[in-house]
Ligand code: ATP
């Protein structure tokens with residue numbers, strides 16, 4: 324068993340334990356993660372990845388990465404490459420990479436075998452007629468007039484479908500099961516359709532393509548998968564999964580087990596909707612940090628560990644539900660709290676001038692890199708007469724409970740001194756542009772020898788040493804907890820991105836590397852955007868801090 328992660332028991336692991344105890348599958352456990360390369364992976368896929376790869380790891384089994392690439396029009400190598408990158412980034416290693424398109428020849432052979440057994444036929448009804456003949460939940464279907472076509476004719480037509488003699492939609496190959504079945508999926512489902520389209524891997528070698536239900540179970544069997552884990556909407560497809568495998572001479576019969584898909588509030592996870600957000604320019608690409616895609620979360624500053632932790636926390640059940648975004652945020656917050664060094668960053672700067680501090684003098688004050696991890700050491704922060712503080716940390720006429728700066732009030736500058744506000748200056752429009760204060764040299768390091776207490780501690784940077792950066796403050800992508808497919812564009816949050824262009828950071832941050840993460844004290848967790856031009860420092864806000872100290876200015 325893997326000792327580095329906690330692997331909560333779930334009903335799927337219980338099934339596997341029972342199978343192993345019963346000596347099933349010769350003690351083997353083999354899973355697969357089967358994405359369709361028609362979009363980027365999202366946090367819902369992460370749930371499936373953690374489940375499939377996690378089980379393979381813990382049971383010393385195998386997990387394949389299988390591309391379910393049977394829809395030539397929608398798929399692309401860009402997506403396939405992104406999927407590999409994301410799975411690896413999450414920290415998993417596949418046993419083999421497989422492609423459903425590698426099985427096209429075998430799938431064709433199996434279809435011929437179905438025809439030979441009288442269990443498949445070529446139907447020349449139109450798509451619309453097929454739908455109409457299928458019936459409804461309450462009404463049985465009707466047999467197609469072509470259902471009893473002669474075997475030889477079926478074989479001939481199917482061969483000619485493959486040869487390219489017919490146009491798209493002219494005919495299909497259907498399984499011959501039961502048009503009266505209570506399960507609509509069993510009413511002679513289509514298993515091959517004609518598509519004269521180039522496939523990103525198979526090129527133009529095929530003009531007929533197998534359908535998902537038919538392809539999936541056979542691919543699983545050919546790969547020796549033992550447990551084929553999929554989401555609940557496939558529960559009603561399981562009889563079909565089993566039916567195909569029962570008719571065909573395949574190496575094994577994997578067990579399909581369904582689990583609830585992940586839904587998160589304030590976002591969308593359907594690839595169709597994500598695709599629209601990207602292609603219609605509502606976000607900036609698939610890795611936009613506002614998207615729930617793995618690449619977006621990564622760019623936002625999420626760690627693989629935090630995503631795996633989230634997947635552990637939400638667990639695996641058969642019950643559908645909506646998980647709160649706060650659960651995901653908690654996972655990353657906890658991970659970054661431990662991992663991220665602290666830094667001082669003034670996002671909306673206001674000049675603070677210390678009247679009694681010697682002009683041109685600079686001193687270096689020691690600051691802890693992490694309050695709980697002494698091994699991360701300390702750094703020296705330059706301090707001088709002119710600083711920047713956060714605009715919100717000063718009020719001209721503050722209420723009594725405001726513990727930050729205001730005329731006559733005293734606060735602690737973190738790691739530095741106590742300062743007392745002596746005045747401020749405004750521009751012509753009445754905006755405060757500079758705050759003046761005096762410092763108490765005896766309070767160096769942040770404590771007063773006379774036991775005098777201050778209620779507030781604020782952060783600062785030295786005006787002449789600070790580096791300028793842009794900071795992207797992200798908020799929820801949607802205004803409503805459950806965006807609807809029909810209206811999701813109107814439900815977008817117009818304030819999901821607030822770009823701050825004039826932030827001043829402590830100078831050491833100029834050396835930070837792409838994707839490096841920090842806690843900006845009192846602000847939240849931030850990471851360097853990997854795509855910013857080299858001469859520009861751009862940070863993405865990963866998540867805010869939870870505690871109220873960050874907002875009110877409290878003790879450190
Ligand atoms: P969409 O409906 O958005 O196109 P999909 O399920 O068709 O998504 P696939 O690429 O086929 O996307 O998914 C690959 C695997 O990931 C499947 O096994 C699927 O069940 C699983 N998966 C997809 N979305 C989720 C989700 N939200 N929660 C858990 N598993 C998911």
Ligand code: MG
Pocket residue numbers: 359
């Ligand atoms: Mg799918």
